[in-house]
Amino acid sequence: MAETLQKVVEENRQGEAYAPFAEDPNAFAKKFYIESYGCQMNFSDSEIVASILHNEGFGATRNFEEADLVLLNTCSIREKAEQTVRNRLQAFRKVKDSNPGMLIGVLGCMAERLKAKFLEEEKLVDIVVGPDAYRSLPGLITEAEGGQKTVNVLLSRDETYADISPVRLDSNGVTAFVSIMRGCNNMCTFCVVPFTRGRERSRDAESILNECKDLFERGFREITLLGQNVDSYYYTYPFENGVETRNVNFAQLLEMVALISPLLRIRFSTSHPKDITDDVLYTMAKYHNICKYIHLPVQSGNTRILALMNRTYTREWYLNKVKRIKEIMPDCGLSTDIITGFCTETEEEHQDTLSVMENCRFDMAYMFSYSERPGTLAARRYEDDIAEDVKKRRLEEIIKLQNNHSRENYLMDIGKTFEVLIEGNSKRTDQDWYGRNSQNKVLVFPKTDPNLKKGDYVHVKVLRATSATLIGEMV
Ligand code: 5AD
Ligand code: SF4
Numbered sequence: 001m002a003e004t005l006q007k008v009v010e011e012n013r014q015g016e017a018y019a020p021f022a023e024d025p026n027a028f029a030k031k032f033y034i035e036s037y038g039c040q041m042n043f044s045d046s047e048i049v050a051s052i053l054h055n056e057g058f059g060a061t062r063n064f065e066e067a068d069l070v071l072l073n074t075c076s077i078r079e080k081a082e083q084t085v086r087n088r089l090q091a092f093r094k095v096k097d098s099n100p101g102m103l104i105g106v107l108g109c110m111a112e113r114l115k116a117k118f119l120e121e122e123k124l125v126d127i128v129v130g131p132d133a134y135r136s137l138p139g140l141i142t143e144a145e146g147g148q149k150t151v152n153v154l155l156s157r158d159e160t161y162a163d164i165s166p167v168r169l170d171s172n173g174v175t176a177f178v179s180i181m182r183g184c185n186n187m188c189t190f191c192v193v194p195f196t197r198g199r200e201r202s203r204d205a206e207s208i209l210n211e212c213k214d215l216f217e218r219g220f221r222e223i224t225l226l227g228q229n230v231d232s233y234y235y236t237y238p239f240e241n242g243v244e245t246r247n248v249n250f251a252q253l254l255e256m257v258a259l260i261s262p263l264l265r266i267r268f269s270t271s272h273p274k275d276i277t278d279d280v281l282y283t284m285a286k287y288h289n290i291c292k293y294i295h296l297p298v299q300s301g302n303t304r305i306l307a308l309m310n311r312t313y314t315r316e317w318y319l320n321k322v323k324r325i326k327e328i329m330p331d332c333g334l335s336t337d338i339i340t341g342f343c344t345e346t347e348e349e350h351q352d353t354l355s356v357m358e359n360c361r362f363d364m365a366y367m368f369s370y371s372e373r374p375g376t377l378a379a380r381r382y383e384d385d386i387a388e389d390v391k392k393r394r395l396e397e398i399i400k401l402q403n404n405h406s407r408e409n410y411l412m413d414i415g416k417t418f419e420v421l422i423e424g425n426s427k428r429t430d431q432d433w434y435g436r437n438s439q440n441k442v443l444v445f446p447k448t449d450p451n452l453k454k455g456d457y458v459h460v461k462v463l464r465a466t467s468a469t470l471i472g473e474m475v
Contacts (some may be wrong), residue, residue, distance in 0.1 A: 028059030033067035034169070037085060038075025040226055040269065041197075042108055044177040046073045047166035049107065049134050054167055056138045065095050069103045069141065074110035076192045078371040082110055089122055096124050103127060103144050107134070109196035113375070115153045125149075131182070131197050132156040155183075155198035162207040165214075174423045174455045176220050178211050179203065180253065181227035186272065188299070189310045189377035190339060190370060193228060200228070202235045205248040205256065212257050212264070221421055221455045222265040223257065230268045231275035251279035258287040263457075265421060266290045267440070270297065273321050274313045281328040292329050293440040296321070297337035301356030302349035305342055308382065315356060322360050333439030335364040340398055341391030342370045343382035350394050357401055363409050363441065364468075365402045369395045403467055410441070410465040417461045417475055418443065422454050435460075443470045 032053050036046045049071065050060055064070050070092055075081040089104070096102050105127035106118055112130035119125055126144040129137060130153035140150040160182055168176060184193050185200040212223050227233060233250040248256070250268075257266050266289060271280075273296055284290045296318075300306050303314040313321075325332050338353060357365075369391035372384040418437035426432035426444045433452070435443050437460075445460050452458060460472040 028054075029057040030059070030068040031061040031066060032058040032069040032071060033061050033064040034071040034073060035064075035088065036073040036108075037081060038073075038077060038109065040177055040224070041179065041182075041228065042073050042075060044166065044179045044226055045108065045131060045134070046071075047169050047177075048161045048164050048179075049073070049137065050167040050169055051164050052134055052137055056141070060167075060169065064092065065099075067102065069105065070095075071105045071107055074106055074108040076109040076113045076196055076373065078368065079373075080371065085110055086122070089124065093124050103141065105129060105137075105140075105144075107131075109192065112153050112155070112196040113192065116151050119149050119151065127151075128153065130155065132159045134161070135159075156201075157199055158201055160201055160203035162204045165211070172424050172454065173219055174421065175222040175224070176215050177224050177226050178208060178215070179226045180208055180230060181233050184228035185232075186229060187310055187377065189308065189381065190299075190342065190373070192373040192376055195375055197228065200232065202233050205235045205237075205253055208253065209256055209260070213260055216260055216264045219455055221263060221457075222267065222423075225253070225257065225266065225268040227268075228270065229272045229275060231271050231277065231280060249279070251277065251283045254280065254283050254290060255287070258283075258290050262289050264289060265438075267293065269295050271295060273298070273318050274311070276321065278324065278328070281325060284332075285329050291438045291440065292331055293333040293335075293438065294325060295335045295337075296325075298353075298356060298360075299337060299339050300342060300345070300349070301353035302345070305345055305349050305352075308344065308378075309339075309342060310377065315352065318356065319359055331439065333363050333441065334360060335366075335440070336360070336362050337366045338368070338398055340367070340369050340394040341386035343378060343384055343386070345386055345394075350397075353398065354401055357398070357405065361405050361409060362402065363439065364406060365398075367395060367398050367402060407465075407467040410467055410470060413441065413462045413470055414465055415462065417459050418470075418472075420445075420458055420460045422452060422456050422458060424454055433458075437470075441470055442468065443472055445472045445474055448474055 034046050036043045061067055072085055074085045092104055103126045104124055106125050107129050108131055111128045118128045126149055127140050128151040132155045133152040136152045143150045181202045183198040183200040187194055231250050233253055235248045237245045271294055298318055299309055299311055301315055372379050420435040420437055420443045422433050422435045424434055426434040432444050432446055437443060443460050459475050461475045462470045462472040464471040
């Protein structure tokens with residue numbers, strides 16, 4: 001049971017691999033196929049890559065067998081994520097055998113981590129491109145078409161792809177991701193991201209605003225602002241006559257986007273407990289269209305382990321943050337990330353994580369056992385000394401507790417009425433709508449009003465609940 005749930009959780013966290021679809025791929029001279037793994041940032045990057053490729057005459061296809069160019073946008077966060085990519089490459093091998101002209105490219109974090117080694121390890125790969133080098137793809141493709149293997153994994157201090165208008169792939173036409181910053185300066189000791197995505201940099205606020213306005217005008221009704229650590233967003237406008245003109249922090253950016261229209265919902269991800277400010281919380285509370293939901297990774301409930309992880313907050317600091325959130329927004333939804341079995345974690349320290357969970361009663365959590373990543377600070381400094389079976393047992397305990405909390409939280413919503421944005425048909429039947437409330441909980445309800453469509457807001461009363469879905473009716 002716990003295993004099955006963890007699988008679901010892992011799959012959600014990794015995101016289902018997806019293949020985009022152009023309206024008419026035949027309108028383009030050549031076809032590309034792209035699959036994305038890992039975080040939402042990777043999915044968002046694939047939309048930038050699609051835009052760059054469109055300009056080069058490549059249309060997207062859902063069928064990799066007919067593609068001239070097959071791309072995998074990869075994740076390195078845990079060993080398992082990398083294994084998934086390697087397995088996927090094996091599936092492409094057969095197609096490449098019968099179609100030697102097909103080019104295979106690896107993008108994203110694994111490309112950055114392994115660099116040219118990828119070409120040695122996986123002979124069928126032609127192109128390796130890191131997260132900051134997507135503008136060089138056209139040149140790399142031309143070289144690869146000439147039979148040369150190519151690599152560009154240069155990281156940048158200022159690339160934000162601000163001027164590139166992403167091509168929305170596999171979009172429901174209602175919800176979209178907008179990247180507001182890249183990279184990460186946090187240096188959590190377990191994490192490979194600072195090495196694969198480079199230094200933190202914030203995107204031009206004006207370009208973010210324009211992208212959001214454009215999405216709204218095209219009918220989108222929900223935007224998720226994306227960054228590895230959105231609370232440290234800080235954009236300084238260019239100097240005018242040697243004088244600093246204006247700065248925008250995350251709270252101000254949130255407000256600017258919220259003011260586009262009350263009909264446009266705003267979400268954001270991910271927050272760091274050390275950086276989320278009262279300013280952000282008050283801005284959230286002030287605007288109805290900023291969703292009352294925060295993903296606030298705790299990682300561990302024990303202060304010694306948090307220090308080893310270099311999270312720069314204590315257990316008490318985290319609990320106080322959650323208290324503050326609930327004071328300012330009593331109805332705010334809360335989710336988290338947890339790592340079990342980090343180096344030297346004792347049974348008592350594991351119990352501290354369980355007790356933080358009891359205290360916060362998260363609506364949802366992504367739960368992982370620690371996976372040592374080469375090159376990270378933890379890999380260099382500490383021994384990965386918790387036995388696999390211990391990690392697994394601790395993870396099961398955490399999953400079981402979270403499952404109880406999710407179920408209880410969802411049951412408590414029975415009888416309540418929520419405003420829901422309709423995103424499409426429910427997965428089970430086209431007789432039901434699927435949408436989410438402000439707190440990010442999924443609601444499913446029958447289509448009783450034929451005038452309603454995707455992108456509309458409705459009020460839904462909850463009648464029943466499972467641990468991941470609220471079932472209701474429109475009121
Ligand atoms: N092992 C296990 N989980 C990890 N995460 C990041 N690095 C590791 C690792 N080495 C988890 C953290 C992070 C989420 C995106 O992935 O919980 O918040
Ligand atoms: Fe994976 Fe992190 Fe890279 Fe996203 S940034 S793809 S989660 S390693």
